[in-house]
Amino acid sequence: MPVALLWVVSPTTEMYSGFGIADSAACRSLDSSRSASRARSSVSDARPNKHMKQNWNSRSLNVGKQKRADFSVYSGTLANTAEEMAVSSEQKVYDVVLRQASLVNRQLRSSGDLDVKPDIVLQGTLSLLNEAYDRCAEVCEEYAKTFYLGTLLMTPERRRAIWAIYVWCRRTDELVDGPNASHITPTALDRWESRLEDLFRGHPFDMFDAALSDTVVKFPIDIQPFKDMVEGMRMDLRKSRYKNFDELYLYCYYVAGTVGLMSVPVMGIAPESKATTESVYNSALALGIANQLTNILRDVGEDSRRGRIYLPQDELAQAGLSDEDIFTGKVTDKWRSFMMKQIRRARMFFDEAEKGVTELNSASRWPVWASLLLYRQILDEIEANDYDNFTKRAYVSKEKKLLALPFAYVRSVVGNSRISSGLAKP
Numbered sequence: 001m002p003v004a005l006l007w008v009v010s011p012t013t014e015m016y017s018g019f020g021i022a023d024s025a026a027c028r029s030l031d032s033s034r035s036a037s038r039a040r041s042s043v044s045d046a047r048p049n050k051h052m053k054q055n056w057n058s059r060s061l062n063v064g065k066q067k068r069a070d071f072s073v074y075s076g077t078l079a080n081t082a083e084e085m086a087v088s089s090e091q092k093v094y095d096v097v098l099r100q101a102s103l104v105n106r107q108l109r110s111s112g113d114l115d116v117k118p119d120i121v122l123q124g125t126l127s128l129l130n131e132a133y134d135r136c137a138e139v140c141e142e143y144a145k146t147f148y149l150g151t152l153l154m155t156p157e158r159r160r161a162i163w164a165i166y167v168w169c170r171r172t173d174e175l176v177d178g179p180n181a182s183h184i185t186p187t188a189l190d191r192w193e194s195r196l197e198d199l200f201r202g203h204p205f206d207m208f209d210a211a212l213s214d215t216v217v218k219f220p221i222d223i224q225p226f227k228d229m230v231e232g233m234r235m236d237l238r239k240s241r242y243k244n245f246d247e248l249y250l251y252c253y254y255v256a257g258t259v260g261l262m263s264v265p266v267m268g269i270a271p272e273s274k275a276t277t278e279s280v281y282n283s284a285l286a287l288g289i290a291n292q293l294t295n296i297l298r299d300v301g302e303d304s305r306r307g308r309i310y311l312p313q314d315e316l317a318q319a320g321l322s323d324e325d326i327f328t329g330k331v332t333d334k335w336r337s338f339m340m341k342q343i344r345r346a347r348m349f350f351d352e353a354e355k356g357v358t359e360l361n362s363a364s365r366w367p368v369w370a371s372l373l374l375y376r377q378i379l380d381e382i383e384a385n386d387y388d389n390f391t392k393r394a395y396v397s398k399e400k401k402l403l404a405l406p407f408a409y410v411r412s413v414v415g416n417s418r419i420s421s422g423l424a425k426p
């Protein structure tokens with residue numbers, strides 16, 4: 001792991017100052033007034049949307065009675081009061097989707113494309129900023145090579161922004177999953193969140209933060225999905241079991257669906273797209289959820305060795321399985337049939353995500369298709385391993401990854417017509 005990422009996992013603030021290039025004076029000189037000038041459109045009605053129809057829990061969801069969103073909850077994280085408990089996670093998350101979509105709606109559509117704000121910073125700061133983005137690119141290349149290659153097709157502004165977001169997400173995940181994770185407390189996460197607020201106000205702490213600080217000025221990115229990701233990390237600290245899919249869905253939104261919501265304002269919606277902004281956000285959310293469900297299914301053995309079971313407890317029980325069965329890690333027919341259902345659900349989310357990719361700006365589609373095809377193939381590999389995700393880690397071979405890239409490219413240029421690549425499931 002690069003040293004640059006390691007430092008951040010310390011819960012002590014002293015550690016932060018040890019970061020080589022964190023010339024905070026220079027970082028702070030980034031024009032903070034620009035963030036204040038970021039346009040914010042008002043919240044639109046949280047009207048029911050056709051995309052709510054699909055209910056992953058297969059419970060019937062009365063969309064007509066959908067609770068009107070109480071937007072005060074967005075000033076913090078999603079509320080979880082007794083009253084809120086009556087609202088499903090799907091609805092709560094969908095309210096966030098609606099709000100995010102309405103926030104960017106005008107900016108994304110006004111000129112048919114994103115209105116990237118010009119750099120108005122001084123020369124010295126500009127070169128520091130360039131360096132900051134270069135460091136983000138290095139981290140991204142080191143951690144996610146295929147994805148990094150995909151971003152090279154995007155416009156320079158957009159790919160730099162995606163790298164900055166990637167690095168912030170990676171560092172956030174490292175807090176709870178990295179080598180110093182055992183020292184991480186809710187207070188450390190609170191501090192991380194304060195840093196996030198600072199960088200959104202134009203006061204970045206270090207170089208990586210400076211890149212993101214610049215990104216959120218240039219693109220209509222809202223802080224909420226970032227805050228929600230930190231909340232997901234809090235949840236991961238305090239929880240090692242999920243009662244049902246509703247609970248798991250919320251966790252998946254926090255740690256992964258949020259990534260989709262952060263990325264769409266950068267990727268942009270194609271000017272020729274007839275889709276609603278909400279539906280594109282919904283697909284982006286679905287891709288994050290699909291990826292995280294896939295992660296969970298791939299890592300069952302690994303997670304159980306850390307005492308964690310992310311699978312819905314009620315569904316395990318219905319299948320006649322217990323935590324003990326997971327810890328024992330024996331592939332039985334009960335397990336196979338349980339896994340088949342879980343895989344089917346993850347694929348439904350991938351299908352939902354597919355609908356939106358074509359609506360993105362053409363130059364942004366390739367990395368998204370690549371990530372979708374590659375992640376979805378992990379599910380195929382779990383099947384190929386005869387559902388042994390206790391002792392085997394399903395992975396996509398280098399050859400298959402390479403093969404996926406041209407398919408992803410073709411899909412990104414031909415629009416919606418389905419191509420039989422052998423990669424995408426019908």
Ligand SMILES: CC(C)=CCC/C(C)=C/CC/C(C)=C/CC/C(C)=C/[C@@H]1[C@@H](COP(=O)(O)OP(=O)(O)O)[C@]1(C)CC/C=C(\C)CC/C=C(\C)CCC=C(C)C
Pocket residue numbers: 147162165166167169170173177255256257259260261263264280281283284285287288291292295296353354356357360367368371
């Ligand atoms: C319309 C449409 C479909 C638009 C596309 C929207 C879009 C770009 C969605 C991206 C979805 C995505 C890549 C989600 C990431 C999901 C994920 C893997 C989350 C991981 C969380 C924690 O998991 P865990 O700890 O269980 O797993 P590990 O063992 O640690 O892997 C994360 C690790 C959270 C941190 C997420 C990242 C580091 C990825 C961030 C990625 C980006 C910002 C780039 C997204 C852009 C593209 C092109 C994929």
Ligand SMILES: [Mn+2]
Pocket residue numbers: 173174177
């Ligand atoms: Mn992780």
